[in-house]
Amino acid sequence: MTGRIAALYRHPIKGFTPEALDTVRLIAGAHFPGDRLYAVEDGPSGFDPAAPAHIPKMRFTVLAKIPELARARTVYDAETGELSVTAEGFPPFFGRLTTAAGRAAFELWLAEFLEEQAPEDSHGPLKVLAAPPGHRFMDSRKGFVSILNLDTVREVERRLGQPVDPARFRANVQVEGWGPWSEHGLEPGRRFRLGGAALSLLADIDRCMATHVDPWSGVRDIDMLGTLRAEFGHICCGVYAEVVEGGEISVGDEASAP
Numbered sequence: 077m078t079g080r081i082a083a084l085y086r087h088p089i090k091g092f093t094p095e096a097l098d099t100v101r102l103i104a105g106a107h108f109p110g111d112r113l114y115a116v117e118d119g120p121s122g123f124d125p126a127a128p129a130h131i132p133k134m135r136f137t138v139l140a141k142i143p144e145l146a147r148a149r150t151v152y153d154a155e156t157g158e159l160s161v162t163a164e165g166f167p168p169f170f171g172r173l174t175t176a177a178g179r180a181a182f183e184l185w186l187a188e189f190l191e192e193q194a195p196e197d198s199h200g201p202l203k204v205l206a207a208p209p210g211h212r213f214m215d216s217r218k219g220f221v222s223i224l225n226l227d228t229v230r231e232v233e234r235r236l237g238q239p240v241d242p243a244r245f246r247a248n249v250q251v252e253g254w255g256p257w258s259e260h261g262l263e264p265g266r267r268f269r270l271g272g273a274a275l276s277l278l279a280d281i282d283r284c285m286a287t288h289v290d291p292w293s294g295v296r297d298i299d300m301l302g303t304l305r306a307e308f309g310h311i312c313c314g315v316y317a318e319v320v321e322g323g324e325i326s327v328g329d330e331a332s333a334p
Contacts, residue, residue: 077333079253081270082226084327087246088152089159089173090115090213091138091145094243094291095152099326102273102319107212108221108248110154114173115213116186117203118142128211136213137186137202139286139294144193146294148186163189179204193294216316218278222247223259223270224314231256235307236298243291244300245283247314251331257308258333259315268334272323277334280312287313 084097090112100109117123121135134141148163157174159182169185172178183202190199207213224247233240242250249270266277287300304311315334
């Protein structure tokens, strides 16, 4: 079955605002471009930039732990390293994450923001981490490219009885036309194409409490895990894949189902 690419997103800072793209070039064996380049450590995580390894998401400032993060809207300029952040009723931030001074300034801004928005929680010390070459701050070791089937999301909506913003799932690629759940439970290694790139299926994505959070208000308003378990018998939605043949992919391109 062939569908199409409906949207493309990168998340430059783990846990913060997704940024829509029209076109990206995928590279064989590499992560999705511009995705999870930075993460904010919430207390010592044990991350070693000289020997980067996967660190569990709850060691960082993420929506699963701090839903109020959604109220801070980030925009990252990959060419200059400049980050701008706005939040209603709070002074904006502007700084360069490629410098130690810029990272320290964002740490201070974020600490003050969380003190106001989530005063009941204890956070920090906060530290902005930059991913060394070849590493990204993914939720899973298999998280090279994440793909969300919008037909599946619409079936979840139908069972839940209310709209579900696909942004809750924080995927890199949103596709439609595959049919509900056609991507689920497949054997790893199946090949498929997105635009000019070929990918290999790695695994279903187990979901977490981040999907409970409205991605704009920062309020937990849907029991997504409970719904998935009760209605479908699992907590998966979307798949991870690895790029095996690089190429350009764009919104509107064909997306063959795995």
